[in-house]
Amino acid sequence: METIEQVLESKNIRVTAMRMLIYKFLAEKDVAVTLSDIENAFAKSDRTTLYRTMKTFEDKAIVHQIDDGTGITKYALCEQGCNCDIKTDLHLHFHCNNCKETICLTDHKIPQIKVPNGFVSENVNLVVKGICDKCSS
Amino acid sequence: METIEQVLESKNIRVTAMRMLIYKFLAEKDVAVTLSDIENAFAKSDRTTLYRTMKTFEDKAIVHQIDDGTGITKYALCEQGCNCDIKTDLHLHFHCNNCKETICLTDHKIPQIKVPNGFVSENVNLVVKGICDKCSS
């Protein structure tokens, strides 16, 4: 089991207090979070720092961004050894119309999508909306 | 061949000058458009009217909204007899990373997506990004 410090170091970014806190927060969540979610999780925090931290995390493939159609960008930790950076191996995302949470279905990969002749597919965003397991039971 | 008046009447909305102009503009476009696109297409136009017109069109299944991940809502005319309103029979959308245009691939329906036990899929948003036919040739 890697410590948070080790994770950050292995990704070649500096270990700072804020980054560790944010990473820890993300790791404890099982749903995708917005910048505001993170902001509200800390008594004292600055949007810009969070924004730039998430950008750094994204560049280093520590988190991936999720566009679930709500208009607000969400983030979630990448799985171990994911390939977000090379835009492949992407899983699908589920947005619950009831509780409004968005989660990664990490072991449901996006199927191969056929596009017409002349079109070249580079990557795919797929969001399923409906009722999540917690809300349907 | 139905006239624009007939289309609007058949959807039970009032026929107004602005609505006809907007409908005509959409019909002439083969790509999805933003509110600003429509705004710029007319010498004199008001964002609010366009916004509310598109909302009305959407409610009446004359157009459908497209979230292509750019963060800006786009719209395109529905096909004849589409079922946008009941959230089924949905086609996929393609966003070109080169020309930045987004188009409906109306005869490429979204495949059945498997979700884990306990989850209920109600609808699916699928956007493929890459290079469009015009840009790849």
Place this chain on the structure above:
DNA sequence: AATAAAGTGCAATGGAAGTGCATTTTTAAC
């Protein structure tokens, strides 16, 4: 023609993303 209902236009608001710059913290060099 009179009235009610619906559509339109202007002004203003709100939310989120993004940026410039000064300050603080971290790292590395001396």
Place this chain on the structure above:
DNA sequence: GTTAAAAATGCACTTCCATTGCACTTTATT
């Protein structure tokens, strides 16, 4: 340890788009 450079952080501000309140105009109905 002290110092200097590089990176991270925090504040203020800007931009862009979505959305709403309200007054005015147009359309449909009698």
